[in-house]
Amino acid sequence: MDDTAPQIPAPSARLVAYGPIRRLLHGLARGCGRALAPCLTLGLLALPASAATEEAMPAQVSADAQADGSHHITSGGATGPAIAHDARLAGDGVRTRMIVDLDRTVEIRAFTLSNPYRVVLDLKDVTFRMEPEAGQRKRGLVSAYRYGVFAPGKARMVLDVTGPVAIDKAFILDAIEDQPARLVVDLVQTDDESFTKAVADSAALRAESAPAHPQPGPAAEEDGRPVVVLDPGHGGIDSGTTGYSAYTEKSIVLETALALRDKLERTGAYRVVLTRSTDTFVALGERVNIARKNKADLFISIHADALARNDGQARGASVYTLSEKASDTDAARLAEQENKADLIAGINLSDETDAVADILVELAHRETRNFSARFAHELVGSMKNRVNTHRIPLRSAGFRVLRAHDVPSVLVELGYMSSPEDLKQLTSEVWRDRMTDALLEATNRFFADRIATAAQDRTDTTGSIAARPGG
Numbered sequence: 001m002d003d004t005a006p007q008i009p010a011p012s013a014r015l016v017a018y019g020p021i022r023r024l025l026h027g028l029a030r031g032c033g034r035a036l037a038p039c040l041t042l043g044l045l046a047l048p049a050s051a052a053t054e055e056a057m058p059a060q061v062s063a064d065a066q067a068d069g070s071h072h073i074t075s076g077g078a079t080g081p082a083i084a085h086d087a088r089l090a091g092d093g094v095r096t097r098m099i100v101d102l103d104r105t106v107e108i109r110a111f112t113l114s115n116p117y118r119v120v121l122d123l124k125d126v127t128f129r130m131e132p133e134a135g136q137r138k139r140g141l142v143s144a145y146r147y148g149v150f151a152p153g154k155a156r157m158v159l160d161v162t163g164p165v166a167i168d169k170a171f172i173l174d175a176i177e178d179q180p181a182r183l184v185v186d187l188v189q190t191d192d193e194s195f196t197k198a199v200a201d202s203a204a205l206r207a208e209s210a211p212a213h214p215q216p217g218p219a220a221e222e223d224g225r226p227v228v229v230l231d232p233g234h235g236g237i238d239s240g241t242t243g244y245s246a247y248t249e250k251s252i253v254l255e256t257a258l259a260l261r262d263k264l265e266r267t268g269a270y271r272v273v274l275t276r277s278t279d280t281f282v283a284l285g286e287r288v289n290i291a292r293k294n295k296a297d298l299f300i301s302i303h304a305d306a307l308a309r310n311d312g313q314a315r316g317a318s319v320y321t322l323s324e325k326a327s328d329t330d331a332a333r334l335a336e337q338e339n340k341a342d343l344i345a346g347i348n349l350s351d352e353t354d355a356v357a358d359i360l361v362e363l364a365h366r367e368t369r370n371f372s373a374r375f376a377h378e379l380v381g382s383m384k385n386r387v388n389t390h391r392i393p394l395r396s397a398g399f400r401v402l403r404a405h406d407v408p409s410v411l412v413e414l415g416y417m418s419s420p421e422d423l424k425q426l427t428s429e430v431w432r433d434r435m436t437d438a439l440l441e442a443t444n445r446f447f448a449d450r451i452a453t454a455a456q457d458r459t460d461t462t463g464s465i466a467a468r469p470g471g
Ligand SMILES: [Zn+2]
Pocket: 233, 234, 240, 241, 249, 302, 303, 304, 338
């Protein structure tokens, strides 16, 4: 990893062209009317009338107050996603500015989240073509940031901030002369009380609008075949781990899941559902919902691990099942890391924390647990003949994505991206073929009885097929 991030230009060098937006924002501020405070909460600058200065408002930019109380700045005419091609931070620990270069103006929405302190920027229909290390830059109030697809047509940037901040300004500048269109966000230090209030206000406003996440579509027709839900971890804004490599966990696990889907489908014996088949973020709870909605008979979450630098040389694949108490400290560390996915993507977890704790204490039904353990054993057996496995290949911990009480669920860690040997395997087609063979064999063994008797069952009663294997 290269720590020598490109030089960030001083604010003054970049912060020309304030003028055009002032008039625009003045208009917005008036539009806010009595709801001025929420407008500020949502990051839009309300300038006094005197601030509307000499420069004309860019012709193609328009602004509309949305039903959710936020303001969306739009441009007309352009088709296809806008491209974000660079991002810079400027300022200090009192006031920090983020600037994102765009090839055209887009709708934006900005809000803050607590636990931990984050700033979320939602951008309509943007793809990112930034340098891979861009998100590791930090300056002033921003300690790191991430960006990527959050939902279809919706991109998101999540800024980790060092403490309570207020969004002083968040706006889009139209391209002017040799400057591209830009997203500009100014963060200022604030106190915890103001921060908490701003989080609550903006959450209330967002709650009035459409749900943040598209609900998974209706489950496909049941046809008696076992339903296998494959869950490639992470995606979109959440890249997963990199193990200090040029690869991302999200793409390695997606490729493996797609290859496994093809193999499972080729048997004709299963109906296969993916929680994601593209580079899109899917929240942990949604993954569980997809499994339950499709009445999954088996849920396989696919991930890759990485250790911190100087934290040992672990190698090999492992299979995890859900347990209240982690089987070892490494499993506990991993579960904690994997459970952070929603937080990384800028989802407010404060409402969910208690429910998750309850579910994990209650755990899955005993029957489901038994099936999960059975599949995990099958899988470890199948893997041992084909790929490197961890010295303790069967482990357990409190993974949130394994919490469906009625779906046998395992989480497979394909290997350690922090190990050069493992990484070489994880990114090779030969290895992927072996790993997916192992997963296919274990799945076949897990459902062997059921597939053999399925035809018989179908003639007996239409309902019995839906029973769990052996149950
Ligand atoms: Zn992961």
